[in-house]
Amino acid sequence: MINVTIYRSGDLVLGFESKGHAGAGQYGYDIVCSAVSVLTINTANAIESLTEAHFTEDEDPEGGYLKVMLSDGEDHDAQVLMRALELGMSQMAENYPEYIRVRYREVRLS
Numbered sequence: 001m002i003n004v005t006i007y008r009s010g011d012l013v014l015g016f017e018s019k020g021h022a023g024a025g026q027y028g029y030d031i032v033c034s035a036v037s038v039l040t041i042n043t044a045n046a047i048e049s050l051t052e053a054h055f056t057e058d059e060d061p062e063g064g065y066l067k068v069m070l071s072d073g074e075d076h077d078a079q080v081l082m083r084a085l086e087l088g089m090s091q092m093a094e095n096y097p098e099y100i101r102v103r104y105r106e107v108r109l110s
Contacts, residue, residue, distance in 0.1 A: 002036050002100045004089050007107045012073030013082035014107055015055070016040065016089075019065045022099040032099045035092060040066045043085040053078035072109060 002022050007015040018040050022032035044066070047053055053075035058067040070078055093102040 001098075002032065004036070004093075004100065004102045006086050006089070006102060006104050007069065008104055009073060009107055009109050012109075013079060013086055014073050014109070015067065015069035016043075016082070016085060017065075017067040021064050022096070024096065024099045032092065032096050036089070036100065037063075039085050039088045040068070043081050044068050046081050047078050051075050051077040051081070 002018060002020045005017040006013060007017070018036055022030055022036070024030045024032040044055075044057055047055060047068070047070075054071040055078075056067075056069050056071075059065060070082070073079060089100070089102050093100045
C-alpha cells in the first residue's frame with residue numbers, strides 16, 4: 001500500500017509525502033507504483049526547474065519514499081504543480097483504493 005500525505009495550510013498545498021509500495025504487480029510492471037513515482041518525481045523536478053519556490057526534499061535512495069515541502073506557499077506556479085499532484089493522487093486513490101491511500105494533514109507556515 002502506498003500512503004500519500006498532502007500537507008496543507010488553508011487553501012495552500014505546502015507539500016507531500018509518499019511512502020510504501022503498491023504491490024499491484026511485479027517489480028517493473030506495477031502501474032500504480034509507476035504512476036505515483038512519475039507524479040512525485042516530476043512534481044519535485046518541475047518545481048525546481050520551472051518556479052522560484054524553495055523547498056526541502058527527503059528521499060530514500062532505495063525507493064518507496066519521497067517527501068517534498070515548500071518553504072512557503074506563495075509561488076503561484078508551485079501551487080499549480082502541487083495541486084496537479086494532489087488531483088492525480090486523489091484520482092488514483094479513487095480508482096485503486098486497495099493500493100493507494102491519500103490523506104491530508106493541516107500544517108502551519110513557519
